[in-house]
Amino acid sequence: xSELLIEIKDLECRIDNQKILKGLNLKINKGEVHAIMxxxxxxxxxxxxxxxxxxxxxxxxxxxxxxxxxxxEMSPEERSWKGMFLAFQYPVEIPGVxxxxxxxxxxxxxxxxxxxxxxxxxxxxxxxxxxxxxxxLNNKLKNRSVNEGFSGGEKKRNEIFQMAMLDPKxxxxxxxxxxxxxxxxxxxxxxxxxxxSSENATVVITHYQRLLDYIxxxxxxxLHEGKIIKSGDKSLxxxxxxxxxxxxxxxxxx
Amino acid sequence: xxxxxxxxxEELDNKSYEFGFVTDIESxxxxxxxxxxxxxxxxxxxxxxxxxxxxxxxAFRVWQKMSEPNWAHVKYTKPDFQNISYYAAPKKKKExxxxxxxxxxxxxxxxxxxxxxxxxxxxxxxxxDFVMDSVSVATSFKEKLGELGxxxxxxxxxxxxxxxxxxxxxxxxxxxxxxxxxxxxxxVFSDGSxxxxxxxxxxxxxxxxxxxxxxxxxxxxxxxxxxxxxxSYVSYLEGCTAPQRDENQLHAAVVELIALDKAEIKYSTxxxxxxxxxxxxGGVYNFVTKRGICGYRSKISWTQVETGSAVxxxxxxxxxxxxxxxxEFYSVAVTNNFQQADTGTKMIHIGxxxxxxxxxKGISAGKSQNSYRGLVKIGKGAKNSRNFSxxxxxxxxxxxxxxxxxxxxxxxxxxTVEHEATTSKIGExxxxxxxxxxxxxxxxxxxxxxxxxxEVLNKxxxxxxxxxxxxxxxxxxxxxx
Numbered sequence: 001x002s003e004l005l006i007e008i009k010d011l012e013c014r015i016d017n018q019k020i021l022k023g024l025n026l027k028i029n030k031g032e033v034h035a036i037m038x039x040x041x042x043x044x045x046x047x048x049x050x051x052x053x054x055x056x057x058x059x060x061x062x063x064x065x066x067x068x069x070x071x072x073e074m075s076p077e078e079r080s081w082k083g084m085f086l087a088f089q090y091p092v093e094i095p096g097v098x099x100x101x102x103x104x105x106x107x108x109x110x111x112x113x114x115x116x117x118x119x120x121x122x123x124x125x126x127x128x129x130x131x132x133x134x135x136x137l138n139n140k141l142k143n144r145s146v147n148e149g150f151s152g153g154e155k156k157r158n159e160i161f162q163m164a165m166l167d168p169k170x171x172x173x174x175x176x177x178x179x180x181x182x183x184x185x186x187x188x189x190x191x192x193x194x195x196x197s198s199e200n201a202t203v204v205i206t207h208y209q210r211l212l213d214y215i216x217x218x219x220x221x222x223l224h225e226g227k228i229i230k231s232g233d234k235s236l237x238x239x240x241x242x243x244x245x246x247x248x249x250x251x252x253x254x
Numbered sequence: 255x256x257x258x259x260x261x262x263x264e265e266l267d268n269k270s271y272e273f274g275f276v277t278d279i280e281s282x283x284x285x286x287x288x289x290x291x292x293x294x295x296x297x298x299x300x301x302x303x304x305x306x307x308x309x310x311x312x313a314f315r316v317w318q319k320m321s322e323p324n325w326a327h328v329k330y331t332k333p334d335f336q337n338i339s340y341y342a343a344p345k346k347k348k349e350x351x352x353x354x355x356x357x358x359x360x361x362x363x364x365x366x367x368x369x370x371x372x373x374x375x376x377x378x379x380x381x382x383d384f385v386m387d388s389v390s391v392a393t394s395f396k397e398k399l400g401e402l403g404x405x406x407x408x409x410x411x412x413x414x415x416x417x418x419x420x421x422x423x424x425x426x427x428x429x430x431x432x433x434x435x436x437x438x439x440x441x442v443f444s445d446g447s448x449x450x451x452x453x454x455x456x457x458x459x460x461x462x463x464x465x466x467x468x469x470x471x472x473x474x475x476x477x478x479x480x481x482x483x484x485x486s487y488v489s490y491l492e493g494c495t496a497p498q499r500d501e502n503q504l505h506a507a508v509v510e511l512i513a514l515d516k517a518e519i520k521y522s523t524x525x526x527x528x529x530x531x532x533x534x535x536g537g538v539y540n541f542v543t544k545r546g547i548c549g550y551r552s553k554i555s556w557t558q559v560e561t562g563s564a565v566x567x568x569x570x571x572x573x574x575x576x577x578x579x580x581x582e583f584y585s586v587a588v589t590n591n592f593q594q595a596d597t598g599t600k601m602i603h604i605g606x607x608x609x610x611x612x613x614x615k616g617i618s619a620g621k622s623q624n625s626y627r628g629l630v631k632i633g634k635g636a637k638n639s640r641n642f643s644x645x646x647x648x649x650x651x652x653x654x655x656x657x658x659x660x661x662x663x664x665x666x667x668x669x670t671v672e673h674e675a676t677t678s679k680i681g682e683x684x685x686x687x688x689x690x691x692x693x694x695x696x697x698x699x700x701x702x703x704x705x706x707x708x709e710v711l712n713k714x715x716x717x718x719x720x721x722x723x724x725x726x727x728x729x730x731x732x733x734x735x
Binding site: 052053054056075076077079080081084085086088091092094095096097101102103105106107109110113145162166 | 683
């Protein structure tokens with residue numbers, strides 16, 4: 001019997017008085033891969049921001065239960081410590097802060113939260129070597145400032161590298177495929193697949209079916225106007241690819 | 255000694271005067287106000303030779319004809335110079351019995367800076383039963399310097415023990431006519447530091463005022479003179495990361511550096527004067543004139559981390575007189591709450607093939623105003639000179655200000671002058687990114703700010719750099735808005 005990881009119930013949220021999510025429901029078990037698709041402006045990126053705890057968005061009703069705990073009022077860092085990871089659509093640059101230093105700080109902060117000693121430099125570097133190989137991250141990038149001067153592909157690969165280092169329970173990939181050529185896409189997808197286990201789950205947010213050829217979802221959901229209007233297996237993605245979204249936008253859904 | 259009969263008599267007269275004075279010196283404080291009698295009083299109390307008194311008096315005459323500059327981008331109530339006492343007997347700090355009597359806010363900050371309990375006691379004026387290690391360290395330190403012929407002492411000691419050097423170099427880089435505050439300092443300076451590195455000597459340790467024996471607190475009008483003789487090297491640290499509270503509101507120091515041919519001086523400052531409270535009340539006015547002069551193939555490098563003072567007016571500069579000489583200025587200036595800083599540098603290229611680098615990183619938070627003001631001047635004869643300037647500003651809130659006033663004067667067509675400037679606001683996106691990875695907001699700010707200032711912090715001596723990083727963290731606590 002698979003174990004429940006996260007349950008989102010009737011989630012509503014707004015930004016600047018504009019309602020974006022309007023009663024969203026989603027259940028994800030450990031070991032699953034979920035794809036969330038939908039037209040522009042349907043609320044896909046909002047969902048990832050809200051799950052990660054971005055306080056620009058106000059949760060007005062509903063609940064997010066993550067590993068048995070209500071997290072809709074929890075700080076982003078605490079969610080992170082509990083195993084939430086967001087691979088950003090547009091990873092930000094932090095000049096002067098090396099990737100290595102950034103990740104070491106992140107891991108140490110988490111260790112501090114759990115009352116664990118900070119990770120010794122030797123073990124940390126060993127881990128960096130292993131994980132960067134996993135996602136094919138260029139050695140030089142590890143010592144460069146976080147995302148500064150990285151190409152689009154390098155930034156996305158760096159996100160997956162960070163994901164590997166932090167070993168999250170729930171990974172949300174927000175349009176990780178955007179701006180990637182097919183080779184980079186394969187590398188990123190390959191990294192994600194390697195990190196998959198029966199203990200964690202992945203949410204893939206995407207516009208295109210293409211990524212789902214490489215990261216095969218167990219479930220596909222269509223998000224429209226802040227609600228999931230259809231769910232299915234991976235064949236739904238193929239259908240969407242062929243037909244677009246319009247056939248789903250029936251009156252009752254809108 | 256090359257004293258004339260007259261000087262000797264003068265000195266003896268002064269001495270007896272001083273001795274006569276000593277009995278009630280503990281309570282003695284010069285009356286408020288500034289006039290020639292006060293200056294004579296200061297000079298006689300310090301038992302100074304005639305030439306120094308003459309220098310002070312001349313400076314005073316010049317000062318009287320000057321007016322306080324108002325071109326800086328700062329607003330403050332001008333001090334009433336006739337309402338200040340210019341001489342007070344070296345005061346004993348009120349001794350406290352235990353750390354319990356010390357302002358807890360001060361202790362909290364010192365703890366965060368990683369200052370040991372013993373040091374905390376010393377810095378906050380608590381009586382220490384056992385005089386801590388630093389005295390013995392300082393003694394062996396002095397012995398070692400002495401073996402190399404390095405002179406490192408208070409300015410007053412130097413006036414008496416090395417008058418030739420003082421007389422030869424004092425006022426040659428910052429003349430008493432230079433500006434309002436340097437004239438004032440020249441007239442009334444209390445004490446300061448003197449340092450001389452002999453020819454060809456590489457000073458084996460970082461010289462720090464912290465280790466100077468006989469230091470009786472920082473004066474209101476400090477004067478520093480540092481001479482690096484030919485082919486010598488010295489790294490000098492000034493200031494302290496611990497918060498410095500001082501009842502004197504006005505501070506006007508003068509620092510002169512002389513790098514003779516092929517010499518190198520590295521001068522690092524961490525300044526953390528009391529900036530006033532969160533509402534902008536109180537705080538120190540810091541009006542400093544710092545300048546160095548470079549001989550042939552010599553180098554002067556200024557590095558400063560400025561986090562304190564209510565108002566800062568400070569432009570550590572280099573006169574690149576010798577051919578192939580190099581001037582550098584690396585600065586991080588943080589302003590928070592209602593602080594105002596107008597700081598930068600002047601690079602005066604006179605010799606051929608001279609080079610200068612300016613890296614200035616301003617960080618503004620709260621409702622503060624942070625300005626960079628810099629002059630790059632290439633003289634007619636400064637063939638093939640080069641300058642590179644980079645002035646970055648980081649804004650933490652919507653209510654603070656960052657300003658850049660670069661001045662470039664170029665009189666030689668073979669020179670290259672480059673100026674780059676950026677302004678950025680600490681991004682919500684950057685913070686959220688860090689927080690998503692499990693880095694708390696406070697830690698994230700410190701990470702981002704330290705990354706931003708890294709180029710400058712890297713120029714500081716190692717142990718100073720670590721303290722400076724923590725200092726930035728503390729100065730910006732809870733400052734994003």
